[in-house]
Amino acid sequence: xxxxxxxxxxxxxxxxxxxxxxxxFNAPAGSYAPSQVLVQFxxxxxxxxxxxxxxxxxxQSIQAxxxxxxxxxxxxxxxxxxxxAVAAYANNPNVAAVQxxxxxxxxxxxxxxxxxxxxxxxxxxxxxxxxxxxxxxxxAGDDMNLEAAWNVQTDCSSTIVAVIDSGVNYTSTDLAANMxxxxxxxxxxxxxxxxxxxxxxxxxxxHGTHVAGTIGAEGNNTIGVTGVCWKASIMAVRVMxxxxxxxxxxxxxxxxxxxxxxxxxxxxxxGGQGPFDPAYSAAITRAQTSxxxxxxxxxxxxxxxxxxxxxxxxxxxxxxxxxxxxxxxYALANFSNFGATSVxxxxxxxxxxxxxxxxxxxxxDPLNAGWVFSSTTATAAAPSGWGYxxxxxxxxxxxxxxxxxQWGFTKYNAGTDDRTYKTFNLAGTNTNVAxxxxxxxxxxxxxxxxxxxxxAIGGDPFTAGTNxxxxxxxxxGFILTPSxxxxxxxxxxxxxxxxxxxxxxxxxxxxxGVAIANFRIDTVTLxxxxxxxxxxxxxxxxQVAGVAALVWSHNPMFTYADVANAIKDSGRxxxxxxxxxxxxxxxxxxRALSYINQPSGLSVVVH
Amino acid sequence: xxxxxSSSGMFKANQNxxxxxxxxxxxxxQRVYGALGIKVLRALGNSQFEMQLQQDAGIEAxxxxxxxxxxxxxxxxxxxxxxxx
Numbered sequence: 001x002x003x004x005x006x007x008x009x010x011x012x013x014x015x016x017x018x019x020x021x022x023x024x025f026n027a028p029a030g031s032y033a034p035s036q037v038l039v040q041f042x043x044x045x046x047x048x049x050x051x052x053x054x055x056x057x058x059x060q061s062i063q064a065x066x067x068x069x070x071x072x073x074x075x076x077x078x079x080x081x082x083x084x085a086v087a088a089y090a091n092n093p094n095v096a097a098v099q100x101x102x103x104x105x106x107x108x109x110x111x112x113x114x115x116x117x118x119x120x121x122x123x124x125x126x127x128x129x130x131x132x133x134x135x136x137x138x139x140a141g142d143d144m145n146l147e148a149a150w151n152v153q154t155d156c157s158s159t160i161v162a163v164i165d166s167g168v169n170y171t172s173t174d175l176a177a178n179m180x181x182x183x184x185x186x187x188x189x190x191x192x193x194x195x196x197x198x199x200x201x202x203x204x205x206x207h208g209t210h211v212a213g214t215i216g217a218e219g220n221n222t223i224g225v226t227g228v229c230w231k232a233s234i235m236a237v238r239v240m241x242x243x244x245x246x247x248x249x250x251x252x253x254x255x256x257x258x259x260x261x262x263x264x265x266x267x268x269x270x271g272g273q274g275p276f277d278p279a280y281s282a283a284i285t286r287a288q289t290s291x292x293x294x295x296x297x298x299x300x301x302x303x304x305x306x307x308x309x310x311x312x313x314x315x316x317x318x319x320x321x322x323x324x325x326x327x328x329x330y331a332l333a334n335f336s337n338f339g340a341t342s343v344x345x346x347x348x349x350x351x352x353x354x355x356x357x358x359x360x361x362x363x364x365d366p367l368n369a370g371w372v373f374s375s376t377t378a379t380a381a382a383p384s385g386w387g388y389x390x391x392x393x394x395x396x397x398x399x400x401x402x403x404x405x406q407w408g409f410t411k412y413n414a415g416t417d418d419r420t421y422k423t424f425n426l427a428g429t430n431t432n433v434a435x436x437x438x439x440x441x442x443x444x445x446x447x448x449x450x451x452x453x454x455x456a457i458g459g460d461p462f463t464a465g466t467n468x469x470x471x472x473x474x475x476x477g478f479i480l481t482p483s484x485x486x487x488x489x490x491x492x493x494x495x496x497x498x499x500x501x502x503x504x505x506x507x508x509x510x511x512x513g514v515a516i517a518n519f520r521i522d523t524v525t526l527x528x529x530x531x532x533x534x535x536x537x538x539x540x541x542x543q544v545a546g547v548a549a550l551v552w553s554h555n556p557m558f559t560y561a562d563v564a565n566a567i568k569d570s571g572r573x574x575x576x577x578x579x580x581x582x583x584x585x586x587x588x589x590x591r592a593l594s595y596i597n598q599p600s601g602l603s604v605v606v607h
Numbered sequence: 608x609x610x611x612x613s614s615s616g617m618f619k620a621n622q623n624x625x626x627x628x629x630x631x632x633x634x635x636x637q638r639v640y641g642a643l644g645i646k647v648l649r650a651l652g653n654s655q656f657e658m659q660l661q662q663d664a665g666i667e668a669x670x671x672x673x674x675x676x677x678x679x680x681x682x683x684x685x686x687x688x689x690x691x692x
Contacts, residue, residue, distance in 0.1 A: 207691040244691035249657035279627045297692040538692035
């Protein structure tokens with residue numbers, strides 16, 4: 001860490017008051033030399049007269065500044081405070097100006113090797129080398145002013161932040177030291193509420209680990225990146241599975257767990273458009289009752305949350321801050337949701353580098369070789385069944401013509417069971433997760449089904465295999481990649497067979513069947529050193545949660561309302577957020593730290 | 608929330624995540640919905656339970672049973688899906 005400028009508070013005072021009177025002097029102790037003031041004498045005052053003036057106010061000595069005529073350092077006598085001296089000099093007719101002799105520091109800059117890529121902390125206009133969102137360069141100064149804030153506070157470890165997400169890779173070398181200590185009851189730093197639940201909130205997706213790193217990747221440790229907080233207490237609360245999906249039931253359990261175990265801030269980089277969710281809302285209210293702040297993402301569909309509510313962003317509890325994403329020029333990111341009454345602030349959310357859960361690899365298949373086909377009804381006279389589409393590359397379909405021309409021109413047979421499968425090696429090197437995604441165009445009579453199955457030991461997956469998908473009744477219906485993804489981790493082996501089946505009833509009126517495309521398997525091998533650069537309001541949200549942790553750690557007596565006000569009231573006015581958010585502001589960490597809580601509940605009696 | 612039917616059009620998939628029901632105890636939930644075959648019943652705290660049914664007739668039918676449960680089921684809602692942003 002190096003130092004080379006001073007805090008914002010003092011800069012404001014310096015520029016605002018060329019002649020400073022005692023009434024205006026309120027700089028915090030420690031921000032100026034305790035026994036000196038800087039004095040500017042009026043023009044044409046001789047050195048002797050300057051000394052005489054200073055002595056009349058009690059100065060022990062004065063020292064003229066070599067490069068500034070008429071400016072001198074006055075050394076104060078014992079017992080005279082800087083405030084008293086400022087007042088005395090300001091009232092002297094020979095003095096043009098007086099001010100404290102402020103102490104300047106350099107900004108706090110951590111030694112993490114990837115720090116220069118963290119434009120949210122310090123935007124110099126640098127290029128984010130792994131960035132995928134255009135632009136990958138930006139405007140210097142469009143950042144969260146973190147270096148100034150770090151002169152005041154870097155340690156958030158007194159404020160537990162719950163990352164309610166896909167889990168956290170708590171073995172990350174940049175996170176391990178900053179994970180919440182859950183004691184014997186939670187030895188893995190949190191809890192898993194997906195499915196039947198467990199005490200292991202390991203992140204099988206990556207999203208939660210990225211969020212956690214933005215809040216609290218250990219700073220100044222010569223490893224990777226730094227979070228908004230250099231030191232933190234991150235509680236890992238897993239409510240979303242390996243595909244990044246969760247439910248009301250997992251989310252509300254996660255919220256209640258975090259509240260019960262002492263979290264003061266909940267980060268929820270998740271959401272969805274749809275009806276009001278009463279159970280979720282009640283959980284947010286329980287957080288409010290427990291003086292817990294909730295920071296949530298606006299959403300990534302470039303829609304107005306006021307018109308199409310997105311939850312949790314559109315909940316109205318006062319302990320909730322909803323965050324939009326800004327790019328490197330502080331324009332609203334093109335994917336970011338907004339809302340003049342529902343979204344509160346903006347924060348950096350594009351090309352964000354942070355910790356990641358492991359090595360992600362992708363297996364694709366061109367769907368033109370190696371698939372086993374079978375049909376219970378295909379004959380020379382009625383030849384439908386699975387095959388490769390020779391017109392559309394990378395498409396495999398049922399109800400193709402015998403010569404395999406183009407899907408959609410013939411109908412599948414009634415009373416058929418058409419199957420296709422292929423064997424894949426998913427074992428890799430200690431693969432932990434495998435997810436299947438495909439596109440499927442479907443024309444299916446109600447009661448005729450498309451099924452997708454897998455089988456770890458190979459062979460026909462529709463004999464003693466596991467079903468991951470079953471659908472019927474479609475007319476030009478599509479399953480669009482990359483969603484949904486299906487967790488086929490139970491198929492991790494060297495002989496994982498994956499297949500598709502079309503079944504029809506004996507009395508089916510028949511249709512043109514199914515076309516499979518964009519076949520893809522994503523695998524994850526967990527490790528402790530991975531990083532990733534991604535985009536989303538999910539990435540903007542933890543920037544704000546981190547700032548909230550800085551503020552709350554700096555002001556432990558604050559309520560959730562104080563912290564929320566510090567963030568929302570102090571932010572930097574940003575044109576792209578005007579009319580798009582409740583504040584029109586981007587979060588500024590230093591301004592939030594400088595926010596002075598307005599006393600409440602005080603009464604004054606005037607006599 | 609993500610639509611229960613994850614594909615567009617009329618493609619109906621097995622994506623139903625069940626319901627959140629509010630009831631004093633699990634026995635009451637069993638009494639009201641047992642005939643539909645309770646596949647999953649998990650206590651969530653705050654008198655809430657996650658429930659998945661083998662014979663799932665949809666939220667209207669499930670709500671109708673709650674309305675006629677004489678207070679055994681005080682609230683019921685879909686178990687909505689959420690996604691990482």
